[in-house]
Amino acid sequence: MTLMSYRQALHDTLRSEMLRDENVMLMGEEIGVFEGSYKITAGLLAEFGEKRVRDTPIAEEGFTGAAIGAAMLGLRPVVELMTINFSLIAIDQIVNHAAKIYGMFGGQAKVPMVIRTPGGGGQQLGATHSQNIELYYAFVPGLKVVAPSTPADAKALMLAAIRDDDPVLFLENLALYNTKGEVPDHDEPAIIGKAKVTREGSHLTLIGYSRMAYVAKKIADQLADSDHLDIEVVDLCSLRPLDRETIINSVKKTSCAVVVEDDWLTYGIGAEVAATISDGAFDYLDAPVRRVAMAEVPMPYAKSLETAALPSEDDIIKAIYQTLDAIGHRRSKTGPHD
Amino acid sequence: MIDITMPRLSDTMEEGTIAAWHKQVGDQVKVGDILCEIESDKATMEYEAYEAGTLTAILVPNGGLVAIGTPIAQLDNGKGGATAPAATAPAAVVTPVVEVVSAPAAAPAMADLDDRTGIIASPLVRRLAREQHLDLRDVRGTGPGGRIVRADLGQASPVHVTETPRGAAMPMASGPLVDQKRGSKEIPFTPVRRVIARRLGESASSIPHFYVTAAADVEALVQLRGQLNEQLAALGRAKVSINDLMIRACALALREHPLINASYVGDNAPSMLVHDRVNIGVAVASNNGLVVPVIVDADVKTVSELGAESRDLVSQASTKGLSIDQMSGGTFTISNLGMFGVEEFTAIINPPEGAILAVGGTKKEAVVVGDEVVVHHRMKFTLSADHRIIDGALAAQFLQTLTRLLENPLSLII
Numbered sequence: 001m002t003l004m005s006y007r008q009a010l011h012d013t014l015r016s017e018m019l020r021d022e023n024v025m026l027m028g029e030e031i032g033v034f035e036g037s038y039k040i041t042a043g044l045l046a047e048f049g050e051k052r053v054r055d056t057p058i059a060e061e062g063f064t065g066a067a068i069g070a071a072m073l074g075l076r077p078v079v080e081l082m083t084i085n086f087s088l089i090a091i092d093q094i095v096n097h098a099a100k101i102y103g104m105f106g107g108q109a110k111v112p113m114v115i116r117t118p119g120g121g122g123q124q125l126g127a128t129h130s131q132n133i134e135l136y137y138a139f140v141p142g143l144k145v146v147a148p149s150t151p152a153d154a155k156a157l158m159l160a161a162i163r164d165d166d167p168v169l170f171l172e173n174l175a176l177y178n179t180k181g182e183v184p185d186h187d188e189p190a191i192i193g194k195a196k197v198t199r200e201g202s203h204l205t206l207i208g209y210s211r212m213a214y215v216a217k218k219i220a221d222q223l224a225d226s227d228h229l230d231i232e233v234v235d236l237c238s239l240r241p242l243d244r245e246t247i248i249n250s251v252k253k254t255s256c257a258v259v260v261e262d263d264w265l266t267y268g269i270g271a272e273v274a275a276t277i278s279d280g281a282f283d284y285l286d287a288p289v290r291r292v293a294m295a296e297v298p299m300p301y302a303k304s305l306e307t308a309a310l311p312s313e314d315d316i317i318k319a320i321y322q323t324l325d326a327i328g329h330r331r332s333k334t335g336p337h338d
Numbered sequence: 339m340i341d342i343t344m345p346r347l348s349d350t351m352e353e354g355t356i357a358a359w360h361k362q363v364g365d366q367v368k369v370g371d372i373l374c375e376i377e378s379d380k381a382t383m384e385y386e387a388y389e390a391g392t393l394t395a396i397l398v399p400n401g402g403l404v405a406i407g408t409p410i411a412q413l414d415n416g417k418g419g420a421t422a423p424a425a426t427a428p429a430a431v432v433t434p435v436v437e438v439v440s441a442p443a444a445a446p447a448m449a450d451l452d453d454r455t456g457i458i459a460s461p462l463v464r465r466l467a468r469e470q471h472l473d474l475r476d477v478r479g480t481g482p483g484g485r486i487v488r489a490d491l492g493q494a495s496p497v498h499v500t501e502t503p504r505g506a507a508m509p510m511a512s513g514p515l516v517d518q519k520r521g522s523k524e525i526p527f528t529p530v531r532r533v534i535a536r537r538l539g540e541s542a543s544s545i546p547h548f549y550v551t552a553a554a555d556v557e558a559l560v561q562l563r564g565q566l567n568e569q570l571a572a573l574g575r576a577k578v579s580i581n582d583l584m585i586r587a588c589a590l591a592l593r594e595h596p597l598i599n600a601s602y603v604g605d606n607a608p609s610m611l612v613h614d615r616v617n618i619g620v621a622v623a624s625n626n627g628l629v630v631p632v633i634v635d636a637d638v639k640t641v642s643e644l645g646a647e648s649r650d651l652v653s654q655a656s657t658k659g660l661s662i663d664q665m666s667g668g669t670f671t672i673s674n675l676g677m678f679g680v681e682e683f684t685a686i687i688n689p690p691e692g693a694i695l696a697v698g699g700t701k702k703e704a705v706v707v708g709d710e711v712v713v714h715h716r717m718k719f720t721l722s723a724d725h726r727i728i729d730g731a732l733a734a735q736f737l738q739t740l741t742r743l744l745e746n747p748l749s750l751i752i
Contacts, residue, residue, distance in 0.1 A: 228604050284462050285460060287487065327488060
């Protein structure tokens with residue numbers, strides 16, 4: 001195990017995969033000479049040369065399409081889209097080509113590519129640069145969408161994504177790049193489509209992914225200390241395929257759930273998770289599933305408004321207590337610290 | 339049409355009493371209008387409307403005590419739902435029982451108990467009822483809108499057995515509470531009294547208390563206080579009391595013995611908590627019962643600051659103006675009965691704190707100084723400590739430090 005940042009884990013994994021397989025190559029805006037907007041690709045141009053680390057024009061549709069073609073012919077391109085907001089320029093390539101080619105052409109060509117891209121608000125980047133639109137891709141059969149919340153998962157899922165024969169959208173998060181954690185030294189790819197119980201508990205299931213899985217774990221640990229709550233945290237890790245079994249098993253144990261997400265509430269990932277729980281754990285539910293999400297507005301620029309629009313830790317704690325209150329959790333306790 | 343429910347106003351609040359309705363049925367309500375005053379376990383707070391509309395029903399009258407989440411009124415916000423007036427709305431029927439413990443008047447919106455068609459229960463409860471042949475008609479729901487949740491199934495449900503309540507439960511009194519032979523009459527519990535009863539009962543039965551008493555020669559302290567007060571009076575400032583000096587002395591002693599400033603947080607917790615901040619609660623016998631306002635960061639405040647702050651809090655407590663915030667976050671409590679002529683006594687720990695100091699009055703006594711018998715003021719105080727985290731020697735060392743500070747009072751004002 002080595003303690004490192006999420007950023008470093010991504011960098012090191014890209015590098016080790018490039019060393020392992022000469023078909024792995026990188027494409028994106030300013031990833032070479034400038035070493036990437038978020039420095040994930042630092043030093044890789046110098047080490048591997050222009051053929052395998054390609055700086056592209058500001059033309060997402062063009063270079064994403066080029067990567068799809070390269071993947072069909074045997075390379076394993078890893079495309080960096082500077083933020084997920086810019087994926088909208090390339091969405092036709094991703095949704096109508098990368099996701100569909102394998103099925104539409106009877107399995108004649110696979111598209112083993114990775115699209116790396118960070119989402120996340122809270123950096124005062126304005127409405128068009130602060131979105132969490134991974135849902136658009138998680139919606140599409142033919143794509144895989146993964147969203148690691150820790151440096152260790154970033155490594156394991158990147159290994160899995162590069163080695164997977166399907167196109168994988170790899171969601172990073174601006175607020176997670178500097179977070180640190182222990183990362184295994186050996187290369188053990190994750191299984192795409194498996195969620196993780198990052199904290200076992202019995203009182204309530206708290207579900208999130210990407211930054212919100214990190215926040216959920218933090219809040220659960222904090223409430224264990226301050227309020228003796230025993231909250232189970234589920235990190236989805238993968239949005240498509242979605243690990244419904246882990247979600248359902250957790251709620252069967254706790255009988256209630258809160259889903260937290262950085263994107264908008266309506267039609268969101270949380271809605272899919274809530275429907276999953278309703279399908280699979282209905283007879284175990286003691287309270288309705290609550291969702292905590294961003295305010296339904298284009299992200300404001302002003303810091304105060306941006307903070308207010310994002311789901312806060314207080315919002316999550318409030319939802320947890322509303323749910324626990326609804327099932328009489330506190331009323332049935334008589335400990336001296338309640 | 340929306341239900342207005344009993345809000346949770348503090349961490350420890352489980353139920354609330356309607357102190358007074360400010361709006362009547364039929365009144366127009368604007369966002370921000372005060373709907374009613376709600377008495378929680380700690381304070382009375384105004385409950386503002388979050389939505390505008392017409393108040394169509396008051397489900398819990400003045401004085402009514404209900405669990406949080408219970409509907410207390412209905413508001414017609416002009417959106418969807420019932421077209422019939424709330425007084426006859428079937429929604430009132432499916433609310434199984436509005437629990438009104440100490441309401442003097444009959445609740446007008448009590449559910450029609452004969453109509454059992456509309457039992458509201460969570461899916462989990464319905465499954466358990468099916469599997470275990472439970473009759474939900476006999477179960478009172480305490481969830482939102484009267485929903486029956488697992489916790490309401492009580493011992494009838496095997497899944498509930500895992501939740502063993504802590505502490506000894508009081509057996510429910512059976513038979514008439516009031517009898518002529520004893521000439522008794524009922525005084526309804528206020529929420530404050532209810533919380534005192536529950537918390538102190540739990541503290542006394544679950545915390546292994548032990549008591550250590552010490553006495554200090556406070557002659558110098560009494561004289562210093564006299565000098566201080568002369569100067570403060572000359573400056574037109576408020577005087578300091580012996581208790582203010584005691585708060586200061588305790589704060590400094592807690593700094594020296596941080597392990598007293600600590601909490602035992604449960605049998606399953608992997609650790610105890612030691613608090614960095616010294617927040618001292620001062621037990622106050624107010625008109626509304628025992629309350630403990632907290633002076634935060636007492637260790638970094640001067641004696642006159644502590645005096646001013648505790649005087650403010652005490653006067654606020656008597657007028658019932660203390661907010662939840664002013665009564666939470668304490669790490670140690672002082673209870674002083676010296677003003678009643680009490681020499682010494684013991685106090686019950688205020689959880690989750692680790693210790694409480696019971697302070698007696700200053701009293702002139704004959705003491706031997708050198709080889710002479712002189713008359714000096716003396717004071718006794720008793721520390722009650724939680725033996726799960728504090729041992730006798732530590733408690734004794736704390737009192738030693740406290741005695742030293744009180745006997746050398748200049749150290750309190752520098």
